Amino acid sequence: MDSIMLPSQGELFQRWIGKDIADVPKPAAVLDRAIIRRHCNRMKKTVQALGVGFRAHVKTHKTFQIAKMQMDNGDPETKFIASTLLEIEMLHPLLKGAKAAHHPANVLYGIPLVPSHVPRLAELAADIGEDSISVMIDHPDQIPYLRQFFEVTNFPACVFVKVDTGYHRAGLPPASLNKNGLLEKLADAEVEGWVRLLGLYSHSSLSYGAKTADEAMVHLIGEIHGCKVALNRWLPLLPKGRELVISVGATPQVSCSHDLVQNGSASPEAEELKALLRNPCPENTEVRVKIELHAGNYPILDMQQVSTNARSGAGKFEDEIAMTVVAEVCSVYNDSEREKPEALIAAGTLALGREPCANYPGWGVLSSWRRGDDPGAPRLIVDRISQEHGIVAWESGVQRSIPLSVGQVVKVFPNHSCVAAAFFGWYFVVDSERDQDGSQIVDVWVRGRGSDLTDPFLMTRFQ
Structure with a gap:
């Protein structure tokens, strides 16, 4: 047969x-391209108005086409998150194209480092260019594997330390961020030139239980505060003289940020969130800190997402999903x-x-x-x-x-x-x-499977 x-x-x-x-x-x-385009355009306006960074997750859709729409998000840098190596391979042409045009471009491998994947991550980074691939760390035993990355690329791996702000899927609580000397070992690796710390990262899906935009804001505020506690507690072990990123979010948390722009929300939660996004660490003059929002499901949505009512004034679910x-x-x-x-x-x-x-x-x-x-x-x-x-x-x-x-x-x-x-x-x-x-x-979009992107038919349509 x-x-x-x-x-x-x-x-x-x-x-x-x-x-x-x-x-x-x-x-x-079936995907409705018009709805996806509308959600991506709304995100662009919000990010620009708030003056924050943005990192788009691709794990929901896993397509080159939606990733291209997510790129146009108001952040001058092209930044993604991926959950699998195949997703990163799918993004490879976009990242390499951005680098060729002299635009900063980076994808974060969005789970704590998988050691067996380091060789392939290093190969991709070597081809795309320096600062193109970031990894996530929450255990000191992950750090030595990044020397393998450096041996292939001859430039340091970019690193986020994963903070657990209450979701308990991965990461370390703020008080334990230096678990078994993790931050000290990262600092030593940075001095030796094979690691560069970007900042702290939290992803909490607790906001999936929200029922209003203000409730979603409370979750986002909690994430930022958790990362602030971690940063301030361990500041002596963190690099000085450069900007560090606090990357926080999930689709409901980020969706509620639209209210800060579109509706001029004046609730106590909205006022607190606005202040945090403008200046997350006013009490700290030793390091510059910038907020980066991240989300992945927002271009598509689903029944679970719309049930959070995280964006006030949203249409019927048939118009949003x-x-x-x-x-x-x-x-x-x-x-x-x-x-x-x-x-x-x-x-x-x-x-x-x-x-x-x-x-x-x-x-x-x-x-x-x-x-x-x-x-x-x-x-x-x-x-x-x-x-x-x-x-x-x-x-x-x-x-x-x-x-x-x-x-x-x-x-x-x-x-x-x-x-x-x-x-x-x-x-x-x-x-x-x-x-x-x-x-x-009007189109057919294949979900990312790496080698599919070598199809000449695809490449002529994506240029």
């Missing part, structure tokens, strides 16, 4: 451009064969993920796309899921019939776009500004 070959991006592009998303093999991931999963209805149970009416769709845990959402009990919400819903009707949700199937029911548990038919194509907004997207090799792209129905495929 011949092996099954995945199509190239060129083949996907020529096969599907101009077609309707209802006609693609399902389940499939750029990703849907298209799926086909394979059965309907409206004839009292079950306790309540239900329908079966051919998309389950693999296609939607199994991430809960704070504001409703399901695993995805059906879009009104091509369904003609009564605006006052309850929502249809994916009420239960198994590996390849989802069971659709009314959110409120009402007993009316499910208005779906066998063979009908539906769109589902996932709870967590990062997890849902992981099942798919590419996205079918629509543009609701060009096509109000959001159904015509």
